[in-house]
Amino acid sequence: MEPVQKLFFKQDAVAVAQKLLGKVITCDGCSGMIVETEAYKTDPASHAYKITPRSEIMLKTYGCWYIYFVYGMYYCLNITTNGLEEPGAVLIRALEPMEGIARMKQRRNTDDITNLCSGPGKLCSALAIDRTFNGSTIAGQMKLFHYKDFPERRITISTRIGIKEKNPLPWRFFLKGNRFVSKAKP
């Protein structure tokens, strides 16, 4: 598998979100194919709507892992995009597990492989991703590779999950019919 180049992320977050489907993340001996993403730019629901110490990485970098702690118990994994052009990031919402499944099952305390990485908090737990990776590049310990390319007809576009926005943006992308995608609320 070919590593994804950092320059790939110097473009619009929405475009990156769609193109990330089918790429593979490797970390700590485990790997999985990205099957669900969401884009965040400078819209009101984005951390980059107002730049703070936490979100500054979205303004200053691209091609870097952005990991934050939510709800007192979970981590979310993002990759920064575009940098100074327009701050943005793509949230990785679900993976199709590939390697290291036994370890993921252990960390997630389940035998159901569709329950290992089918949510942003779940996949961080499965791959042992925490704040120590925040700010590192995609060429560091946690890496990103080209694997498959999916045509538009294999992709579903919907609004983002778990955030409240007045005018919901169609910035969520997932593989049509894939069983490892997170369960969307109705």
Added chain:
DNA sequence: TGAATGATCACG
């Protein structure tokens, strides 16, 4: 439907 659980941020 609501509890768990703590970092982050706005306010002053």
Added chain:
DNA sequence: GTGATCATTCAT
């Protein structure tokens, strides 16, 4: 300092 909020998950 204090209080509200939170890009979630799980059990009830």
